[in-house]
Amino acid sequence: MVCVCNATYCDTLDPLVLPAPGYYVKYESSKAGKRLERSEGKFQHQLCAPDVVLRLDTTQRFQRVKGFGGSITDAAAINILSLPERAQDHLLRSYFSEEGLEYNLIRLPMASCDFSLHAYTYDDVPYDYELSHFALRDEDTKLKASERWEGAGRGWGVTGAELSWALHLLLQIPLLHRASAVSKRPLSLYASPWTSPTWLKTSESYVGKGTLKGQAGDKYHKTWANYFVRFLDEYAKHNVTFWAVTAENEPTAGLINNYPFQCLGFTAEQQRDFIARDLGPALANSSHRHVQLIILDDNRLHLPHWARVVLEDEQAARYVHGIGIHWYLDFIGPIQDTVLPTHELFPDYFILATEACIGAHFWERDVILGCWERGNQYSHSILTNLNHFVAGWTDWNLALDLEGGPNWVKNYVDSPIIVDSSEGIFYKQPMFYHMGHFSKFIPEGSQRVGLVASRESKKTALEYTAFLRPDGAVVVVVLNR
Structure with missing residues (x-):
């Protein structure tokens, strides 16, 4: 079951109108083809x-909700902008407007991730501890990308190196503004880094096992903390502000030998010390002191241990607001053994599901158009999380191509929206409609x-x-x- 959208057609929902007292409104989706189908009824008093x-x-x-949403990776942005402009508008409205799912959360990778055309950071000039070369783009690549901007819908004639800086200036930032423009709800953005510049890492590589050089409090850690502040500074220049940052995407990935894409390893103890001595003070002493800090941002099986290590340390805990969890190893980390005791230990810190997608495991097919069971998997995860004190749920890529990419290491996965740029169309999958049963009706x-x-x-x-x-x-x- 899919809905096919193009420049002239896309299904929409009427803005939500609350029923009169004594009545209810029902929205139903089904494998047989119902897509958030609306009906009304009256409450009845029955003896039987x-x-x-x-x-x-x-x-x-119980807990209050922060919200629901997805991630604008380089891949998602490239796919959205590969469509005709009217189809782009339909896609963005489908996610963010009153006639769509009314997403209010957007996660943004801080520079590149596996869903990029290649690996890069915002300062790849070696040993630039002052971050004087930090930039979302430089004038040369800006001009080259700008000259090709009108051709974005027909395919990019740009090399990976040319495109790296331009992606954020010409892809993510305009999409963020366009999403905000169609949304009645305020959007909350949060950013996650995958890797630091290689010259700060023990591996001196974007990939594979590697941590920051040295130890908390030294020039390597201070530089990496200041990198967060510079990121927020640069986006602020483009009128984009953030609700939160995560300390690192999947910090345990960088502790694994031969890890295939961008990562930066931290143990719980290393993250605790980095936050206490470097990242926490850097944010607190900047103009971005309002930006909230989320720890872990990794599979929930690391709980409650990770939270104990970081949050039982007074110096680190005072800078932290929430805990991020991914779903990829949920089958070996039951929620009642991980998330529930974490909430009971630290009830003042929100828990947010920060990443999920289907197709990431080797035994799963990447893209299966119209797969109802994948929608069921989303709803099951969201319901389980919400019923155990989680404050919201963030999908991974907002849109991918028919292959499940682009992804520079071919780590293809599925997405609620799949784009076929050759036909100028996109498919709304069952996962899309399952997301809507939560995001549209359970506001922040x-x-x-x-x-x-x-x-x-x-x-x-x-x-x-x-x-x-x-x-x-x-x-x-x-x-x-």
Whole structure:
């Protein structure tokens, strides 16, 4: 089941209108082809209860929601901008507008990741500890890319090296402004670095096992901390501000021999010390002191250990606001053994799902157009997370091509939107509609409330959650796998 969109057509949703007292509105998606199909009904008092009864208890209050969204990688930006301009608009409106899913979270890689055309950072000039060569682009590459800007929809005639700086100036930044322009909700952006410049690393390579040289408090760590501040400075010059940064994407990846793409290794102890002595003070003493700091940003099986190490240290904990988790090893890290005890230990720190996609495991096909089960996997993960104190859920690439890329190490995966630039079309997959059942109806500030199933209902395979919205409406999301 897919919806095919182009420059002249794309399915839309009417802006949400709350029902009158005593009535409800239902939105349903199904394998048979329903796509957030709307219907209305009236609450009835029946003496004979149905088999399935979910009892709402709004006196029980749990975590508040930060939101839902996806990531604008280089690959996502290239794919979106490969479409005709009207189709680009349809895609952005599908994700961010009132007639779409109303995403409010956007994750942005800080320089390159595997979903780039090649590896780069913002300062690849060796031993530039003052970061005097730090730039999102330079004048030469800006001009070269600008000359080709009008041809973006017909394919890029640019080498990887020419494109590296231009990507952020000409791809991500305009897309961020366009997304914001169509969104009624305020967008919260957060950024994650994959690798530091190679001259700061023990490996002196973008890939493979490697950490920062030296130890916390030295020039290597100070330079890397200042790199975060410079990143925020440069984006601010383009009127882009960030809600948060993560200390590192998958810090354990850089502890693995021969890791195939960009990484930077930290143990929990190394991240604790880097935050306490370098990154925390650098952010706090900058004009970006309001930017929140998220630790871990890695698979949840590292919890609660990682949180204990960092947050039981007073010097580090005072700079930290939240904990980021990825879903790739959920099958060996049950949520009740990882996320739940972390929340119980540190209830004042939010937990946010910061990355998920399907197709990343060697046993999974990369792209399967129209796969309903992949939508089920998204909803199951989101429901499980929300019911265990997680404050939101971020998908990985907003859009990929038919192969599941581009990706410079061929680490292809699936995405809720797949772009066929040769035809000027994009496909909305079941994952897209599953995301919408959460993002559209559970806005930022909503609070999870009690929802208890009757004894008979517990015999079913239903999964469910309930939220009280800031406008006083209640949202119940039910998944029947």
